[in-house]
Every structure is written in structure tokens, then in C-alpha cells.
Amino acid sequence: MKPPVFDYQDPASVEEALELLARHGAAAKVLAGGQSLMPLLNLRLARPEVVVDINRIDALDYLTEESGWLRVGARVRQRRLEREAEVRRMVPLLTEAVRFVGHPQIRNRGTVCGSLAHADPAAELPAVAVAVGARLVARSRSGVREIPAEEFFTGPLTTALRPDELLAEARFPCTGPDWGWAFLEVSNRHGDYALCAVAAGVRAGDGRIQDARLAYAGAGPVPVRLREAEAALVEHSDLEEGIRAASAEARRVLQPDGDLHASSEFRRHLAAVLTARTVRLAWTRARTRSGGAHA
Amino acid sequence: MKIEGTETLHAPRDRVWALLDDPQALASCTPGMQELRPTGPDEFEAVLSIGIAAVRGTYKGKLRITERTPPERYAVQVEGSSGAGFVRAVGVLELEDQGAQTGVRWSGEVQVGGALTLGSRMIPGIARMLAGQFFQCLDRKLQEGSA
Incomplete structure (x- = not known):
């Protein structure tokens, strides 16, 4: 497969690159690592008139x-x-x-x-x-x-x-000292796009979760942060109760589309399961950090 | 794949219907619509340029209104193709009288073929985004018309 014809520019400075983008607007496409753009070009799904390669900058x-x-x-x-x-x-x-x-x-x-x-x-x-x-x-x-x-x-x-x-x-x-973070995903093969992925962060203090972050990939048209699930983790003094509430919240709120690889219901199930796993992992890491030891 | 959604348009139902029944108004609100030429009763030839980021294509195809029940139900059939593949879709719009507002329930069944199938996991999200732009534009027109 070969890409359609395009004009190739490889500016050596940011200013030149910006000049090219100003001149060509939507007809131009920036090339950095090319790991998404090159396949799109070769499949002719993308047909920019100008490719602005920033690898020399x-x-x-x-x-x-x-x-x-x-x-x-x-x-x-x-x-x-x-x-x-x-x-x-x-x-x-x-x-x-x-x-x-x-x-x-x-x-x-x-x-x-x-x-x-x-x-x-x-x-x-x-x-x-x-x-x-x-x-x-x-x-x-x-x-x-x-x-x-x-x-x-x-x-x-x-x-x-x-x-x-x-x-x-x-x-x-940069992360705060009492925070622990975890990222897990389920995909058909390692390296494939996630069927669902969860990023979790929790701040430990007084033996419980004081603050939390939860974000999901593969669960909607954009990556989503779920404040309701984060709040559930902070509200419950019992960790497992908080995790149950947060997982239920993820399952209730997220509306992933189903496709050939996984149905919407399966993706919601994964979101709930991965919420529990990432939060537990993040919690362990947060306690290790706040206890003075390094994981 | 099937997609559906609901919207609220801020005008009474008969005005919404009148707008939906006007091909030129429809064309001006359809994202990327460049040409809509009548070829027969309720049949059109269309040229659409749809782009999501770098994935941009010009689609040529046919649009047919397959059902029209004023002022509550409207169905269209679209098929088009470009260098990247083909798209076939049927869409149904149902209008619900809510006094000064109109509730719209829409659903579509979309089929894609060719290289486009590689992006199929994103098509429902993209279709929903384009539908959102379409209804926002209709709503703007309705509100301008009543001002």
C-alpha cells in the first residue's frame, strides 16, 4: 500500500513549522512518530495535501x-x-x-x-x-x-x-507524596487498543482515601474522568465498600459503544472490574509511599 | 451497527417539521454537505466532504426520503462511497410535541465497507458527534427564525 501524493516539508524550527501550519491550515498534517498517521496515509484514509514533519526540530x-x-x-x-x-x-x-x-x-x-x-x-x-x-x-x-x-x-x-x-x-x-497510582487494561492481545482501560490515583491519609482520580479509555467517544466514582471512594471510610460503590458508578454512568471486539455490556463490566483492581493497587502504593517506604 | 439518541429542539413541532421538510435547510445543516441535487420525487444526489481529523473523504452518493408522516416521522436512506470505502445508512427521526419545544428521537443503522471498516469501532462515536452538530444547527435556525 502506498500513500496518495502529498507535499513533504521538514522544517528545522518551530517557527517554520507554525508558518507552514498557518499557510496550509486543515490541508496540512503534522508528522511526529508516524505510528498512526503513516498507516492512515498508506490506507489512503488520510489525504493531507502537506505533511509537516517535525522530526528535525x-x-x-x-x-x-x-x-x-x-x-x-x-x-x-x-x-x-x-x-x-x-x-x-x-x-x-x-x-x-x-x-x-x-x-x-x-x-x-x-x-x-x-x-x-x-x-x-x-x-x-x-x-x-x-x-x-x-x-x-x-x-x-x-x-x-x-x-x-x-x-x-x-x-x-x-x-x-x-x-x-x-x-x-x-x-x-508531579504526583503528591501521599498518592498512589495504577493503570490496567484489558485488550484482545497485548499492544492492541484497549477494550477498556482504567487509570486510578488515590491519596491516603488517616488510614483511608482522602482524594481520588479515575479516568477511563475505550469507554466512550473521549477519555472520561468519573467524578461520581471518585466521590464514592472518598465518602466511604471502608475501602472495599468505596470500591464497590465506585465500580457500580462506573458501570452505571459509562456508555461505551459495542463493536465486533466487545459488546457495550462487556465493556461496562470491564470498567467496573478494572476500577476495583486499579484502586486496590493504587491504595497499596499510596500507603507504602505515605509510610515513608518506597515501592 | 445501530446508533440512537434524543435531542430537544426549542420550537413547536410544526415549525420543526417545516424545516425538516425543506431540503435546502437540511443540506445546510448536514456536516460537510457540499451539494444536494434533486433527481426525482424525494430523491437526491449528494456530495459530502466529511473529515474527522486527518481522515477526510469526499463521498458521492444518493439520498432518498423513504417515509414522511407529517408532523411526526421521517425516514431517510443514504448511500455513498469514496476512495476509502462505502457507507450505507438508514435513519429515522420521530418528533414529539412538547408544546414550545419538540423532542426528537433519532436512530440509524450504519454499514461501512472498504478501508473504513478499520475505523469501525469509532464510527458510532463519530456518527453521534456529527448528529449533534446537525441538531445544534437546526436548533440555531429555529431560534433565529423565531427571533
Whole structure:
């Protein structure tokens, strides 16, 4: 299979890339790792007139901590999330989730920002972004804006990015000391898109859950954060009762579509089961951390 | 695959019906509709350019109104194809009189073929998003009309 004809541009600076996006708008498509875009091109499902390859832009290759935030530039490969111990210390949920993204070969090329901008509703990194409250930095010739993750994903493969904007950076808040995080998913084969995936975070204190985060992939048109289920975890002083209430809430509220791979009912069932498993795991990790020991 | 939903339009039912019965109004609210040309009674040829992110295609096809029960029920059949595959759909709209408002219950049965089937797990979500845009546009027209 071969892609349709397109004009190829590989700017060496962010400014040049933004200039190209301003000029071509919706006719242009940004190429980073190419792990989603190349298959779409080869199947001729995508037919951009111009492909703007950002792989020559060294200025976008940074992974740094600044004032309690992990900043991930647009050219950072997913593989770096699992290889750098600092990432686990700052945003452990990223390290947990990234091993479910495709296969090592895919993660060697695929970028963090590319996965976020592609916005597949069953992908792992968008769910992580929603769970931790990441902020997405969109740059265009007319300026810079930061979009909260929950407002960034607006539909399947659809984001709040304008055609002239580049997702230049993703910012993840560093975890607090009493938090534990977990990410689990069920897919037909490891590396496939999730039938359902759950990202959970809990803050332990006084022997109970004080605060919680729950986000789901594969359970709707966009990654969803379930505040009702989070509230259920905080309200119950008994962990297992809280987990039962949160799982029931996930099953009640989520409305995943059924398809060839899994019915809607099965996906809701998975959401409930994975809620319980991730929360238990996150709880164990949170207690280990708050107890002074390191997991 | 089957998809369905409900919407509320902020106008009385007879006005909603009049709008739905006007092909040009329908065409202007259908996301990506570039051309709608009548070819017979209740039959049209349509050109649609639908794009979800990079997956954008121009579909040529036929649209047929298969049932029309004023002012409560309306059914259409659509089929189209592009380089990426084909889409066939039947849709039914039912209007419920709620005084100053109208409740809309819609359902559709969508079939896709060709390379498009690779994205089939996302098609219900995408169809729902496009339907949402369609009804928002109708509602805007209805409210402008009454202002």
C-alpha cells in the first residue's frame, strides 16, 4: 500500500513549522512518530495535501521538570517515559500506562504528544492526561495557549487544536507524596487498543482515601474522568465498600459503544472490574509511599 | 451497527417539521454537505466532504426520503462511497410535541465497507458527534427564525 501524493516539508524550527501550519491550515498534517498517521496515509484514509514533519526540530526534544510539572516536548518518544527513572518519580502513572501502548518498536518512534493529538478514544496516554489533569500547550503563529486535558479531547480523533496549531508540549503535574497510582487494561492481545482501560490515583491519609482520580479509555467517544466514582471512594471510610460503590458508578454512568471486539455490556463490566483492581493497587502504593517506604 | 439518541429542539413541532421538510435547510445543516441535487420525487444526489481529523473523504452518493408522516416521522436512506470505502445508512427521526419545544428521537443503522471498516469501532462515536452538530444547527435556525 502506498500513500496518495502529498507535499513533504521538514522544517528545522518551530517557527517554520507554525508558518507552514498557518499557510496550509486543515490541508496540512503534522508528522511526529508516524505510528498512526503513516498507516492512515498508506490506507489512503488520510489525504493531507502537506505533511509537516517535525522530526528535525531538536528544540522540541526535551523532558524536564519545572515548578512541580513534567514538561514533555512534542518530539519526545514514548519509550523515554519507561526508560527514565525520573519519570516514575514525578508522574508514576505515565510509567505504568506507557507499557500498554503498542509494542516497543511502536514506542521507539511514537511520541507522547502525537498520541495525545491523535486522540484515539481507546488510547492510554489521553486517559492518563485526563486522570492527572495534564495541560496541553498549543502553539500557533498568533500565540500560545494551554488547554486542560479534559477540554482538549472533544470527540473520536478530534481535539480542541485549531488547524494552525501545533501541540508543542504536554505538561503533567508531579504526583503528591501521599498518592498512589495504577493503570490496567484489558485488550484482545497485548499492544492492541484497549477494550477498556482504567487509570486510578488515590491519596491516603488517616488510614483511608482522602482524594481520588479515575479516568477511563475505550469507554466512550473521549477519555472520561468519573467524578461520581471518585466521590464514592472518598465518602466511604471502608475501602472495599468505596470500591464497590465506585465500580457500580462506573458501570452505571459509562456508555461505551459495542463493536465486533466487545459488546457495550462487556465493556461496562470491564470498567467496573478494572476500577476495583486499579484502586486496590493504587491504595497499596499510596500507603507504602505515605509510610515513608518506597515501592 | 445501530446508533440512537434524543435531542430537544426549542420550537413547536410544526415549525420543526417545516424545516425538516425543506431540503435546502437540511443540506445546510448536514456536516460537510457540499451539494444536494434533486433527481426525482424525494430523491437526491449528494456530495459530502466529511473529515474527522486527518481522515477526510469526499463521498458521492444518493439520498432518498423513504417515509414522511407529517408532523411526526421521517425516514431517510443514504448511500455513498469514496476512495476509502462505502457507507450505507438508514435513519429515522420521530418528533414529539412538547408544546414550545419538540423532542426528537433519532436512530440509524450504519454499514461501512472498504478501508473504513478499520475505523469501525469509532464510527458510532463519530456518527453521534456529527448528529449533534446537525441538531445544534437546526436548533440555531429555529431560534433565529423565531427571533
